[in-house]
Amino acid sequence: MSKVIRIGTRDSELALWQANTVKAQLENLGYKTVLVPVKSTGDLILDQPLYELGITGIFTKTLDVAMVNGDVDIAVHSMKDVPTALPKGIMQGAVLKRAATKDILVHKGLDFLEAEGTIATGSLRRKAQWLNKYPNHKVVDLRGNVNTRLQKLEDNSWNGAIFAKAGLTRINVLPEHFIELDWMLPAPAQGAMVIAVMEQDVFCKEAVSKLNDHFSEICTTIEREFLKTLEGGCTAPIGALAVIEDKDIWFRGCLFSLDGKQKLEIEKRVSLKENRNLGRNCAIEILDQGGKDLMADIKASLDKS
Numbered sequence: 001m002s003k004v005i006r007i008g009t010r011d012s013e014l015a016l017w018q019a020n021t022v023k024a025q026l027e028n029l030g031y032k033t034v035l036v037p038v039k040s041t042g043d044l045i046l047d048q049p050l051y052e053l054g055i056t057g058i059f060t061k062t063l064d065v066a067m068v069n070g071d072v073d074i075a076v077h078s079m080k081d082v083p084t085a086l087p088k089g090i091m092q093g094a095v096l097k098r099a100a101t102k103d104i105l106v107h108k109g110l111d112f113l114e115a116e117g118t119i120a121t122g123s124l125r126r127k128a129q130w131l132n133k134y135p136n137h138k139v140v141d142l143r144g145n146v147n148t149r150l151q152k153l154e155d156n157s158w159n160g161a162i163f164a165k166a167g168l169t170r171i172n173v174l175p176e177h178f179i180e181l182d183w184m185l186p187a188p189a190q191g192a193m194v195i196a197v198m199e200q201d202v203f204c205k206e207a208v209s210k211l212n213d214h215f216s217e218i219c220t221t222i223e224r225e226f227l228k229t230l231e232g233g234c235t236a237p238i239g240a241l242a243v244i245e246d247k248d249i250w251f252r253g254c255l256f257s258l259d260g261k262q263k264l265e266i267e268k269r270v271s272l273k274e275n276r277n278l279g280r281n282c283a284i285e286i287l288d289q290g291g292k293d294l295m296a297d298i299k300a301s302l303d304k305s
């Protein structure tokens with residue numbers, strides 16, 4: 001085991017925390033590793049256009065390029081940020097044991113909930129679900145990494161902002177005032193970390209496979225199949241969550257219109273052994289129940305804006 005595994009990561013605090021976790025776990029198994037932080041926007045030296053390689057994700061693009069270029073051996077991602085179609089030559093090497101899956105509202109007091117208020121999020125999925133439940137509220141856009149978003153919430157008069165609990169917990173910035181949004185369905189694979197590896201890299205494939213958590217892999221696979229079957233290359237307000245209870249898998253999925261007024265949802269409980277195609281079949285049911293038209297509407301309005 002003389003090879004040093006170069007772990008590519010983005011340079012945000014959350015990304016570094018996640019990459020360091022993988023580093024510690026690999027070293028615990030006796031592997032030598034080194035962390036290679038890669039700036040999010042970089043000089044992308046490649047002799048092929050990105051789309052020809054199937055490189056699309058805004059959060060994962062830079063690391064995909066670094067892997068294809070041979071600058072890093074593996075990459076650590078928040079799994080929900082990874083497009084459902086992986087670039088040529090890159091495969092999913094391991095899904096780590098999943099942390100908290102849910103979204104939370106960080107707030108400054110909850111009196112506004114049943115009245116009027118403004119909450120902030122940059123996510124179409126969170127916005128649509130929030131407006132569906134609280135039609136009298138306003139939702140404003142909020143972007144940036146976790147620390148930036150927390151700071152902007154402090155600096156503005158908004159009543160609250162929505163975050164993935166896993167992200168705040170990991171970098172230890174979970175504020176005192178938050179509520180768990182149990183009714184909101186998370187992004188497919190939220191709270192899970194994934195390790196990407198090159199298909200031809202036998203050594204690294206073997207190494208990272210030891211970090212795979214079987215149940216986390218099953219649940220995130222179902223959620224991402226649901227997403228992949230619905231989306232057809234377009235970002236939409238889609239939520240999904242699969243959890244294992246006893247010997248069953250309990251799946252819930254949803255698709256909303258951008259304004260949150262239309263809601264299509266599905267729920268199924270099957271035995272763990274029968275989980276094949278669960279995500280795909282649930283998506284097909286949603287598509288048949290009006291989801292096809294809704295996706296076309298969403299795509300049309302997103303193309304316009």
Ligand SMILES: NCc1[nH]cc(CCC(=O)O)c1CC(=O)O
Nearest residue numbers: 078081163164166167190191192
């Ligand atoms: N889209 C950004 C992003 N990607 C992963 C996380 C947190 C960790 C996770 O959800 O797995 C976050 C922050 C957030 O959604 O609040």
